[in-house]
Amino acid sequence: xxxxxxxxxxxxxxxxxxxxxxxxxxxxxxxxxxxxxxxxxxxxxxxxxxxxxxxxxxxxxxxxxxxxxxxxxxxxxxxxxxxxxxxxxxxxxxxxxxxxxxxxxxxxxxxxxxxxxxxxxxxxxxxxxxxxxxxxxxxxxxxxxxxxxxxxxxxxxxxxxxxxxxxxxxxxxxxxxxxxxxxxxxxxxxxxxxxxxxxxxxxxxxxxxxxxxxxxxxxxxxxxxxxxxxxxxxxxxxxxxxxxxxxxxxxxxxxxx
Amino acid sequence: xxxxxxxxxxxxxxxxxxxxxxxxxxxxxxxxxxxxxxxxxxxxxxxxxxxxxxxxxxxxxxxxxxxxxxxxxxxxxxxxxxxxxxxxxxxxxxxxxxxxxxxxxxxxxxxxxxxxxxxxxxxxxxxxxxxxxxxxxxxxxxxxxxxxxxxxxxxxxxxxxxxxxxxxxxxxxxxxxxxxxxxxxxxxxxxxxxxxxxxxxxxxxxx
Numbered sequence: 079x080x081x082x083x084x085x086x087x088x089x090x091x092x093x094x095x096x097x098x099x100x101x102x103x104x105x106x107x108x109x110x111x112x113x114x115x116x117x118x119x120x121x122x123x124x125x126x127x128x129x130x131x132x133x134x135x136x137x138x139x140x141x142x143x144x145x146x147x148x149x150x151x152x153x154x155x156x157x158x159x160x161x162x163x164x165x166x167x168x169x170x171x172x173x174x175x176x177x178x179x180x181x182x183x184x185x186x187x188x189x190x191x192x193x194x195x196x197x198x199x200x201x202x203x204x205x206x207x208x209x210x211x212x213x214x215x216x217x218x219x220x221x222x223x224x225x226x227x228x229x230x231x232x233x234x235x236x237x238x239x240x241x242x243x244x245x246x247x248x249x250x251x252x253x254x255x256x257x258x259x260x261x262x263x264x265x266x267x268x269x270x271x272x273x274x275x276x277x278x279x280x281x282x283x284x285x286x287x288x289x290x291x292x293x294x295x296x297x298x299x300x301x302x303x304x305x306x307x308x309x310x311x312x313x314x315x316x317x318x319x320x321x322x323x324x325x326x327x328x329x330x331x332x333x334x335x
Numbered sequence: 336x337x338x339x340x341x342x343x344x345x346x347x348x349x350x351x352x353x354x355x356x357x358x359x360x361x362x363x364x365x366x367x368x369x370x371x372x373x374x375x376x377x378x379x380x381x382x383x384x385x386x387x388x389x390x391x392x393x394x395x396x397x398x399x400x401x402x403x404x405x406x407x408x409x410x411x412x413x414x415x416x417x418x419x420x421x422x423x424x425x426x427x428x429x430x431x432x433x434x435x436x437x438x439x440x441x442x443x444x445x446x447x448x449x450x451x452x453x454x455x456x457x458x459x460x461x462x463x464x465x466x467x468x469x470x471x472x473x474x475x476x477x478x479x480x481x482x483x484x485x486x487x488x489x490x491x492x493x494x495x496x497x498x499x500x501x502x503x504x505x506x507x508x509x510x511x512x513x514x515x516x517x518x519x520x521x522x523x524x525x526x527x528x529x530x531x532x533x534x535x536x537x538x539x540x541x542x
Contacts, residue, residue, distance in 0.1 A: 080359060083357055090357070093524055094528060097525060145373075150522070151523075180386070180387040181379070181380040181383035183383060183386060205394055210391055215445070216449060228405070246451075246455050249455040250455070263515065265516060268515065270456075273459045273463035281518040282518035282521060284522070288529075296529075303521075304518070307521040308518055308521060
């Protein structure tokens with residue numbers, strides 16, 4: 079085994095076992111309790127507002143490619159896009175999706191097409207709905223600001239991995255009076271979203287989105303496993319800190335293995 | 336078959352990459368195999384770039400055809416695309432034009448966009464720093480302390496500002512950051528597991 083990754087491997091395997099256990103429980107009908115996530119509940123409200131105003135919803139599934147370290151965030155953004163696209167199809171609301179990564183474009187396009195098909199409205203899909211804007215950071219931000227301004231977007235949803243452009247997109251959305259829902263797990267960008275957006279999905283809340291919104295038993299089981307994982311992490315930090323304080327170094331040494 | 340084949344490919348590739356990350360010492364062939372798979376990913380991404388460029392061309396051609404009020408922007412986009420491609424492919428002959436387009440237009444435009452971010456931050460801060468509830472008060476007070484701690488004038492007003500700033504950044508800030516990182520890491524593993532196990536199928540166009 080690769081040195082320095084042994085502890086990570088053990089934790090990884092234990093967490094996978096937890097995921098499988100909760101998934102089997104959920105399949106047998108024992109669904110875990112899921113706490114409310116206001117940012118995800120607000121998505122329907124945001125689409126409803128756009129429907130009432132007759133203005134579009136603008137969605138950005140992050141700026142990262144699907145084959146990089148930030149792929150999990152992009153996939154979380156795409157999972158939530160599926161739900162948003164179904165809602166806009168159901169309510170006959172215009173949807174625009176701005177894509178920065180070339181390899182996310184065909185996936186986002188397929189998700190929107192499939193969602194409209196499932197809602198029985200494939201004829202409502204237009205090429206303008208999913209637009210590849212630019213893979214350059216500020217060219218992308220400028221294009222997003224332009225779309226928000228031209229369309230006077232009623233709701234702007236930004237979920238995925240963002241970098242410095244996060245502030246521009248969130249504040250640009252607030253300037254056109256849009257309801258803004260944003261989510262990322264990049265800790266440098268979370269404060270910008272908290273400051274500028276109406277609702278923010280912080281860290282793992284965005285990964286919970288697909289499960290929370292779809293109510294799929296297999297996916298909701300993930301949320302229970304994540305919560306148990308967090309409790310274990312909290313206890314390890316607490317007990318480990320106490321042990322290290324009284325002179326036992328092994329909680330730290332073990333993590334370095 | 337439309338769903339099963341991608342799920343099977345995703346599962347095999349996912350397991351291979353995990354094996355390479357954790358256990359590459361057990362099987363010497365795993366590292367080159369994982370590298371090959373990642374190269375395939377890069378090649379597929381290059382094809383996706385072609386699709387994305389086609390999407391740009393379709394959308395902006397329609398705008399020009401429909402005589403959209405901003406059709407001139409679409410013209411500019413096509414002009415930029417064509418000039419960059421021609422100057423980039425024409426070797427030494429196009430080098431000067433390419434350099435002019437990149438250094439003379441592209442870089443200053445990017446820098447200008449980055450520089451206006453300060454106004455977005457100021458505008459967002461004006462709305463965020465309102466003491467509407469206890470969270471708002473905490474944000475306002477800690478924001479003011481950190482600002483005064485980093486500004487030279489803060490030290491002149493009170494020597495405690497830098498000390499308090501240091502404490503805020505080292506303890507409450509790091510604790511909050513780590514909590515978010517641990518939660519996000521578990522979420523990433525769970526998302527990765529759902530993709531590898533084929534539970535999450537949104538990435539190939541819905542359930």
